[in-house]
Amino acid sequence: MIREEDIQKAAEYIRGGRLVAFPTETVYGLGANALDSIAVARIFELKQRPSFDPLIVHIASVDEIYSLISSNDERILKLAEKFWPGPLTIVLPKSTRIPDIVTSGLPTVGIRIPHHPIALALIKQAQVPIAAPSANRFGKVSPTTAQHVRKHLPGVDFILDGGKTQVGIESTIIKLNDKGFDILRNGVITREEIEKVVPYAPETRDSKTIIASGMMLSHYSPDKPIFILSDKLKLEKEKAGLISYTGKHTEGYKKVIRVSQNGDLLEYAANLFAAIHQLEESDVEFIVAEPVAEVGIGMAIMDRLKKAAYRYQKEQQENN
Numbered sequence: 489m490i491r492e493e494d495i496q497k498a499a500e501y502i503r504g505g506r507l508v509a510f511p512t513e514t515v516y517g518l519g520a521n522a523l524d525s526i527a528v529a530r531i532f533e534l535k536q537r538p539s540f541d542p543l544i545v546h547i548a549s550v551d552e553i554y555s556l557i558s559s560n561d562e563r564i565l566k567l568a569e570k571f572w573p574g575p576l577t578i579v580l581p582k583s584t585r586i587p588d589i590v591t592s593g594l595p596t597v598g599i600r601i602p603h604h605p606i607a608l609a610l611i612k613q614a615q616v617p618i619a620a621p622s623a624n625r626f627g628k629v630s631p632t633t634a635q636h637v638r639k640h641l642p643g644v645d646f647i648l649d650g651g652k653t654q655v656g657i658e659s660t661i662i663k664l665n666d667k668g669f670d671i672l673r674n675g676v677i678t679r680e681e682i683e684k685v686v687p688y689a690p691e692t693r694d695s696k697t698i699i700a701s702g703m704m705l706s707h708y709s710p711d712k713p714i715f716i717l718s719d720k721l722k723l724e725k726e727k728a729g730l731i732s733y734t735g736k737h738t739e740g741y742k743k744v745i746r747v748s749q750n751g752d753l754l755e756y757a758a759n760l761f762a763a764i765h766q767l768e769e770s771d772v773e774f775i776v777a778e779p780v781a782e783v784g785i786g787m788a789i790m791d792r793l794k795k796a797a798y799r800y801q802k803e804q805q806e807n808n
């Protein structure tokens with residue numbers, strides 16, 4: 489249970505330029521005062537995050553956004569009304585109040601209002617916007633419990649333990665353009681839902697510019713090899729841990745983790761990273777995850793799985 493004193497202490501830490509890990513509805517964040525570039529630099533240092541990967545700024549109410557951005561686009565309010573607080577990050581032209589280190593020098597900043605009482609209480613008490621990436625070492629699987637944070641980032645100044653996070657995968661990130669929105673990272677808020685508010689208008693991108701970690705080929709990568717289950721995959725089941733969605737064909741594996749009891753994709757998303765963490769710590773040699781159709785929330789799940797498996801599947805293809 490989180491006590492009022494814990495929130496107060498965490499808020500003082502944030503104001504004092506220190507780092508606090510806190511739960512959001514998506515994953516645990518590693519937070520610092522977004523207006524303090526030295527504090528933000530400590531996030532990059534602790535996570536070993538490359539400076540080209542910008543951070544998301546978390547606020548507690550929509551009116552706080554206007555001093556942080558240089559836009560009064562009325563679509564922001566429409567999106568905020570529908571999706572905030574919630575797992576949607578909107579990338580917007582930044583104001584000069586946001587230090588360049590937060591945005592990795594980009595002229596835009598990603599902002600969201602998280603839907604978690606502890607996160608909201610912390611931001612309100614700290615009275616500053618909080619820049620926070622996921623509270624894991626760069627490139628690794630995001631934490632969905634305080635224990636995961638402790639394991640990955642023992643150097644963090646303070647952790648607010650709010651139990652297991654609900655959504656389990658990172659926020660959907662969109663960028664507004666003249667015609668509508670583009671998706672920079674898939675999440676549980678789907679393109680179809682957002683399209684009801686603003687038209688979908690993908691931008692052509694130079695494939696070499698990475699402007700969101702969601703765009704990297706390899707990310708969310710566990711310490712043990714992970715593969716996406718397929719007919720082509722030749723594997724020694726007795727050494728593998730299976731992340732099972734349907735509960736079918738589970739026989740022969742060393743361990744099986746059912747991520748959903750009744751075929752619910754939201755449940756798969758919520759339990760995916762915890763299942764990976766659990767198998768990383770177990771005695772299996774590698775991890776196999778059951779794929780789902782790439783539609784709706786399935787897009788976000790497959791995005792995480794493909795990036796997690798990328799380097800291992802590539803090695804396997806090269807060896808064959």
Ligand code: AMP
Nearest residue numbers: 542543596597598621622699700701702
């Ligand atoms: P993390 O919280 O570690 O999942 O990372 C936050 C994600 O938000 C990263 O993929 C960032 O690249 C992305 N992001 C933050 N700000 C921006 C921005 N201004 N433009 C594009 N992506 C952003």
Ligand code: MG
Nearest residue numbers: 621622630701
């Ligand atoms: Mg991350």
